[in-house]
Amino acid sequence: MTRLQRLVRIAWVFCKYRLDIFLPMAELPAPLKLFFLFAPWHLFPKGSLDRGDRLRLALEELGPVFVKFGQILSTRRDLLPDDMAESLRRLQDNVPPFASATARQIIEDSLGRPVTELFAEFSRDPLASASVAQVHAATMPNGRKVVVKVIRPGIDRVIRQDLALMFMMARLLERYWSEGRRLHPVEVVEDYQTTIYDELDLQREAANASQLRRNFNNSPLIYIPAIDWDHTTKRVLVMERISGIPIADIESLRAAGVDLKVLAEKGVEIFFTQVFRDSFFHADMHPGNIFVDASNPADPRYIAIDFGIVGTLAPDDLSYLARNLLAFFRRDYRQVAELHIQSGWVPPETRVNEFEAAIRTVCEPIFERPLKDISFGHFLLRLFQTARRFNMEVQPQLVLLQKTLLNVEGLGRQLYPELDLWSTAQPYLENWMRKRIGPSGLLRTLQTRLPSWLEQSPEMPQLVHDTLVQLRNAGAPDRGDRQAAITAELAQRHADRRWRLTLGALSLAALAWLGAEEKLVPLAQNMPHYGWALLALAGWLVLKPGRK
Known part of the structure; x- marks a missing residue:
């Protein structure tokens, strides 16, 4: 499909789902207003779906690159209203698999040997198929069970075309939307470009997995599968095949006798260990990428897969983040306001007293409830919405952290609804700060x-x-x-x-x-x-x- 054909397809989907409601009509120049007054989308009925569901269905129809972008955008609560973010969270990355013969050809071209020599067994049907790659089960000649991840053919060209169109739309938003300069839509697309291209390099994913495995070597918290470096290239990744219970399968976990409270608390500990001890964290911890080793139900262990997206934080950002969270725990809103200014997250001319009062207005009603009933993720979202009124700019280095925290809390509450993330996090943060400044x-x-x-x-x-x-x-x-x-x-x-x-x-x-x-x-x-x-x-x- 040429770029022009792709543009026509996007325009058709735009009209079909009446996405014109997202255009800042009042801020457009007069010629554009006149053009849009007679635009073809007026021929389509709006229907009964709300704006979030319309956007979600449009992205699913546009294909895997837009689906992946919508999934990442759903974590940007600093950019989207809650209703739209919740709709985008339901985006499904279910992509039809490509032919097994094509996968075998990619493997042979990348590794330079026939599949029959590389593997004793190679499954015809894939275990999973996603927007960027699909995974096949295989057995090595020595009997070792592995999975083989293969990059989807032609995905590079599709991504380049769609990214060019996304950049065009982002520049228009930045030029004609009053909020555009503050929310930096071009930078959002640039972040996505980095993420999606990183996922296309399976050697990078293998290196991420190797680093995480070293960080958690012999850990009772989480297991990271081993990488077969002799059979890993940019387009093919061979990794140890794991067996476990999908973390979203609560019934199977209960049937296996897994202590769900321990499992939920371990998830929180894994998150804070990765962020504050290692400053290197798995940033795609949605339920499809997490399994549970239930061999010891009283002391279960997480198993992670899919390491295409990881996050890191600079020492200064880690310090500001930890001090901010501890200040929240202590309800020291003055320090929270000052830390936001010192870190550069809000403009230096921000009036501390006004910012402190706004934070207190958001936090006090929340903190009057029992801590176990407070959603850490929703609390952060309310805070970001407040900071947005004070021209808080997007912090790209914190985006993956926010996304991961929301995933971790969602998983934890699903496993054990009484999970108190606050009481689990506070001692860890206080101990980390003592070690850092002691x-x-x-x-x-x-x-x-x-x-x-x-x-x-x-x-x-x-x-x-x-x-x-x-x-x-x-x-x-x-x-x-x-x-x-x-x-x-x-x-x-x-x-x-x-x-x-x-x-x-x-x-x-x-x-x-x-x-x-x-x-x-x-x-x-x-x-x-x-x-x-x-x-x-x-x-x-x-x-x-x-x-x-």
Whole structure:
């Protein structure tokens, strides 16, 4: 299908489901208003469906790329009203499978050998078929059970065409819609573009799975299947085949005697461990991707699959997020408002008192209810809606986190309706903050950054001197001003001395803490030779005489 044919198809679906209700008619230029007044969609009846269901049906009819976009958009409660977001959550990614012969041909082209040599058995019918890939069961020559994931043929071209059209629509929204500049529709499509292209690279998905498996090696919380790297390429992924109960099959879990309360609480613990311990989390934890190992019903374990979408957070974002959540737990709305401003999530000119009052208005009615009756996800949505009134811009780095949190809470409440996510989360966050700002956190920071500081320290005085000379030359018309040169030289000496004293103080503080914790002797025994060399260099920097 050419791009023009695809555009005509989209226009037809747009008219059929009367999506003109989403156009900002009042803000359009006069010629466009006149055009839309006689547009062909007026020939179609509006019907009885609400706007959310109409949008959902239109996306399903437009195909897998639009379905995937709608699924991601459903998590952007900062962009959509609740009714539309709820409708989009029901989008189904049920795509007819492509031919088994085609899958075999892709495997043979990618791995360079016939399927009959690669596998002792290869299932004709796929286990699952989605918008980007489909999965077949197979058995390796050594008897190991695996699954083979194969990228859908021709999907690259379809994605490129649909993304080009999405970008065109996003630019029009950004230009003609008053909310467009704040909500950044072009950036939303760019985020989706990154996500969908990442899912097309199965080597990236395999690397994500490998990282998660290492993070949770021998963990009682979750099991990550092993990757067969010898048979994995960009278009084919071979992974250990797992067996478990689908987490959405509550009846089977009950029949197996699974402790649903423990299972729900473990889901919350997995989420916070991935986010705050590893800053690397599975960001597509919907029920179709999660199974349960019920071999020990009293201590069940999660099994995850499909690692095409993962999320990461920078240390600053993690810190602000944890402090925000703890401030909410303590109902310290002033700190919440200040943290939003400090982090840059709302404009710096925001009036703290007004923002604090708005947050209190949202939160107090919610917190008067028992914590177990409070939906963490819906609470965040109300907060985002409030922050939107204060021009809070979209935070792309938090989008996947919001999506994952909503999925985790939804799963937890489905398993155990009495789940109190708040009481589960608060101790974890408080412990994480203690470790981050306590002695152990300071030691980790020193261990991580000290080599870099030592490497840069000899250059620091010269850099300070060069900067001061440049400032002097920029501000003084007489380049031969002797007084300015003397001032720069004194500033250099002072900076040199302060740098050495600061470094020495940090080193002594670390050594003192190690001694107090009785960790100095084991550290000394295990410290490599270069560690002692670095320590000696630090001492020389601290004790060497200054310039004369």
